[in-house]
């Protein structure tokens with residue numbers, strides 16, 4: 407079998423993290439039921455933290471980075487997959503404690519793999535990736551918690567990010583009034599094209615410190631954590647629902663119980679490490695009623711060699727939308 411081109415993250419004896427392109431043999435892949443020839447991967451915030459060492463993400467060195475990828479099954483010991491199936495791989499230990507998507511091949515447990523649903527191309531599937539999956543899971547969970555169009559405005563923060571751009575697209579196509587909050591107000595036109603009805607600069611968002619401030623939002627998709635999430639708890643409408651997805655602004659949450667006990671605010675956690683049934687359900691919805699309409703505007707495809715540059719732009723906060731990496735242009 408062909409040698410595998412990979413982007414490997416290593417730790418030196420002094421604890422410094424470095425990543426570089428290398429070649430692996432198939433025997434060096436981690437154990438798993440399904441071997442996939444990979445075509446595309448993507449760069450998520452977590453990937454950039456992992457490969458640059460800016461976050462302690464990697465749980466086993468050396469590790470091929472990349473927490474999501476798509477490709478074609480080469481061989482499978484799972485009855486769920488046959489050679490030739492087009493699949494998407496993401497979450498659990500992929501690219502964190504098990505070699506991930508920045509390689510021309512991966513061997514993974516079957517539970518980390520889903521067929522790409524009919525109606526989505528390989529490029530659509532990676533443009534969605536773990537970010538879009540998590541956005542759709544958040545919408546699914548918000549709906550289970552009574553969030554329906556017409557109930558009020560839905561805030562999406564970190565609006566130019568991967569999770570947020572797809573969340574804006576999905577929520578708008580479901581008929582919600584979406585308010586995008588961004589540190590890049592120059593991207594207002596872009597965010598409106600994706601479906602935001604209003605764009606607010608994060609510096610202009612009112613920042614009160616009382617336990618309860620003016621109620622403004624029926625629901626919110628939070629990629630930031632920290633103070634922006636605390637502020638959300640204070641400003642949700644009665645029975646408002648916050649989907650907590652990320653921690654780009656911080657992992658602490660300093661607030662009071664008042665929003666929860668006086669306004670019935672619900673803070674729901676969103677985690678993409680799901681069992682196969684839920685993964686199947688969310689991917690099916692992504693290809694049908696939650697299908698994003700603007701993937702061509704959201705995702706940009708870059709060559710494998712561009713990976714370090716893309717990581718840098720994500721870390722420096724210059725990112726917009728989804729960064730797709732063509733790991734094997736021959737496919």
Ligand SMILES: NC(=O)c1ccc[n+]([C@@H]2O[C@H](COP(=O)([O-])OP(=O)(O)OC[C@H]3O[C@@H](n4cnc5c(N)ncnc54)[C@H](OP(=O)(O)O)[C@@H]3O)[C@@H](O)[C@H]2O)c1
Nearest residue numbers: 451540564565566567568569588589652653654655677678
């Ligand atoms: N729970 C899960 O299973 C799961 C799955 C996927 C992702 N996540 C998490 O979700 C978050 C977003 O991921 P992503 O891949 O969408 O990241 P991303 O593409 O890098 O987007 C994050 C966005 O947040 C804003 N931002 C970045 N740094 C910030 C800072 N220091 N303070 C305030 N805002 C900042 C920026 O948007 P603006 O400039 O527009 O404000 C940026 O575009 C991350 O924390 C990630 O780890 C969690």
